[in-house]
Amino acid sequence: MFELKQVLDRFVKMGVGDGDLTVIRRERLTIDFTDKVEVCKHTSGYALGFRVALGKRLGLYLSNDVTPRGLEEAVNTVIKIARVSPEDPYWVSAPKGLGVSNVDRVYDKRLAQLTPEEAVRIANSIIDGINSSKPGVKPVYGILNVEVLERTMANLFGEEVSRRDTFIVCYATAKAEEGDETATFSDFQQSRLLDEIKPYAFGQEVGFKAYEFIGAKVVDTDVYDLILDGRVAASIFNTLLSPAISADSVQMNRSPLAGKIGSEVMSSNVTFIDDGTVPGFMGSRTCDDEGIPVKRNIVIENGVLKTYLYDTYTANRENRESTGNSHRASATSSRPFPNNLILKPGEYDLDEMIEETSKGVYVLKTIGEWLSNPVSGYLNATVTHGYLIVNGSIEGKVKGAVIGGDFYQLMKSKVLGFSRDLHGSGNSYSPHVKLERVQLSGK
Structure with missing residues (x-):
């Protein structure tokens, strides 16, 4: 392993006094499976992200070569890039005040030491769970990802x-057949800790749900009260709200929330928090990707927009502090995004939400919400699995309906309440969300 200090000293000797370096060592274990394990792949390697400033001229460079010669070439190259780059009028300096917060359950030694053989056993356990669920149910595709x-x-x-x-994510799809009818169901489990993954039970539940949705019907086009499953809501928030509260989107005039600090943008019972310190959550970490300690940020409180999320660059543009939200997908350029975007839970149980619904749909699964437009705030999602609710009882399974409309209007004028439990999709977390009188486009 190379000495990081030697690389930094090399920059100083070449007259560079402003910049930063990110070094990432990544190990990934991937299992692909159908009704049996198909592929087991283990990869590891380094990524080095260089960012240097010569005045206001920036150089960015990504390298995977950690040999002495490779490092020397990277240092020389990024300086050459900076010398010929145009000035960035908003550049102030690289991040300062590096440090860490105390965050538990983000690294699991057992998961970090997981062997390919153990990972294969986990995948086989998912397969066994699906096969044992119901007659006529079989696994059709799945993937297990472990990342350190x-x-x-x-x-x-x-x-x-x-x-x-450390991270572990399991994804599986099961297909159910009964007579001439078929149905599929896909689901995932995610955790930072190995012990929280229950592969056999997970596989069984995927199989049960596939069987349950045999015979699901397309719902009539009409107005319904909707209960969005927590993970459906979380995925929608991740697609539409996460980019909108990024200071980068705001400063580029690509956010519908630009210029609305202090304004009521959602219902008064809506509070969104960004918190990278929650133990075990998928986006939790001791510091952001620039080395700034993470913290708890109240983004929307009682419907009122309180803050955007900042990394060092976007914060410097407004002469303020970073909120600890830098994300660097490539280890070079930074962009602010939520660490964990959390909708504050409410007071209801899911059963209570259903019992208090006279005509509605409990939306269990959707597809396509990731194609919604965060710049305009327009939501578009297709319900693949849902339950028709009539007079407080589930009366059937539905599919194929489309939810569309202005996301911010839905969250401002249609919110009836939230469940008391949280459900995660990636680094977005939400309770079940009940909305009143929403148009569903079906048959």
Whole structure:
């Protein structure tokens, strides 16, 4: 392993006094399966992200070569890039004040040491769970991903921090057949800890749901009260709200929330929090991707927009502090996004929400919500699995209906309440959400 200090010293010797370096060591274990394990793949490697400033001229460079010669070439190359780059009028400096917060359950030694043989056993357990669920049900596709990350961030002001993270995600699709009718169902489990994954029970539940939705019908086009499953709601929030509260989107005039700090943008019972310190959540971490400690940020409180989310660059543009929300997909350029976007839970049980619905649909699964437009705020999603509710009881299974409309109008004028439990999709978390009188386009 190379000495990070030697790389930083090389920049100083070449007259560079402003910049930072990100070093990522990534190990990934991937299992693809159908009704049996098809592929087991283990990869590992380094990514080095260089960002240097010569005045207001920036150089960005990504390298995977950690040999002495590779590092020397990377240092020389990023400086050459900076010299010929146009000035960025908004550049102030690389991040300062690096540090970490105390965050539990983000690194699991057992998960970090998981062997390919153990991962294959987990995948086989999912397959067995699906096969044991119901007659005529079989697994058709699945994937198990395990990722271990070690990230070090250092600046040219003498500061350096590191963090370690582990992740495991299981995804599976089952197909059910009965006579001439078929149905499929897909689901996922996600965690930072190995012990929280229950592969056999997960596989069984996927199989049960596939069987349950045999015979699902397309709902009539009409106005319904909707109960969005927590993970459906979380996915919608991740698609539409997460980009909109990024200061980068706001400063580029690509957010419908631009210029609305202090304004009521949602119903008064809606509070969204960004919190990277919640133990075990998928977006939790001790520091962001620039090395700034993460914290709890109240984004929307009682319907009122309180803040956007910032990394160092976007914060410097407004002469304020970073909120600890830098994300660097490529280890070079940074963009602010939520760590964990959390909708504050309410007071209801799911059963209570259903019992108090005279005509509605409980939306269990959707597809296509990721194609909604975060710039305009227009929501578009197709219900693939749902339950028809009549007079407080579930009366049938439905599919194929389309939800569309202005996301912010839905969240401002249609919200009836939330369940008391949270459900996660990626780094977005939500209770079940009940909306009143929403148009569904079916048959």
